[in-house]
Amino acid sequence: MMKVQLRTLHKRRLAATVIFAVCALTGWQLLAQENPVAERLSVAELMNGLITPATNTIWGAYQLQSEAEWQAVANAAITVLAAGELLAQGHADSKRADWQTYNNQMLSAARAVLQAVADKDKEQLSAVGNDLLYPPCESCHQQFQN
Ligand code: HEC
Known part of the structure; x- marks a missing residue:
């Protein structure tokens, strides 16, 4: 039983x-x-949806005072970093060495923005925006934008 x-x-x-x-x-x-797997965002979507608004915030940063204003710049730099990761692979020219170089230059510029925010250094922020963040846009567009 x-x-x-x-x-x-x-x-x-x-x-x-x-x-x-x-x-x-x-x-x-x-x-x-x-x-x-979600459909991949196109380069144009990344440029218009993430890179352009984020860099507008960074380049437009002027007389930052409140913590929130600084944080908005940091968030914009993080958006550029995220977009850069998406640009690094899966696009028509992603495997090209020059593409990677320009994309990496943009990524280090975004890191430098984060550093300037951490230091609350307005002059450094402006220098990074002009000298580091802008040039890779130009170079990559000259070579890869049709
Ligand atoms: C690694 C290469 C690369 C980098 C770096 C890059 N771009 Fe682009 N961008 C492109 C390509 C390629 C196109 C063309 C996309 C298309 O038309 O399909 C483009 C197009 C654009 C456009 C036009 C989008 C449209 O609707 O035609 C804008 C605006 C733009 N980029 C802004 C920027 C800014 C601002 C930066 C720098 C912070 C930047 N890009 C950095 C590759 C790059």
Whole structure:
């Protein structure tokens, strides 16, 4: 009597495990189907949607005073960093050495912006914007913008 009960219990447990595994697998497959890898943003979308508004904030930074104003500049630099990561691969010219060079120059410029914000250094911020952040835009466009 006892033996039979135990066996039934084991079978039930096994059945439950199998059902759970199947559900998990199907669920995962469904999820994978419903959430395909998002369509890649185009270079133009990244330029217009992220780079342009963010660099407008950085280049337009003037007489920063409140913590929030400085933070907005830091957030803009972070946006440039994020856009740069997206530009680094998956686009027509991403694998070209020059593309990588200009993109990396833009990324180090954004890092330098973060440093200037950390130091609350307005002169440095303005110098970084003009001398480091702007040139890679020009160079990359000259070579790759049709
Ligand atoms: C690594 C290369 C690269 C860098 C760096 C780069 N761009 Fe671009 N940008 C492009 C390319 C390529 C296009 C053309 C995209 C297209 O028309 O499909 C473009 C186009 C643009 C456009 C026009 C978008 C449109 O709708 O035609 C703007 C505005 C722009 N970039 C701003 C900037 C600014 C500002 C910077 C610097 C902070 C910058 N870009 C840095 C590659 C770059």
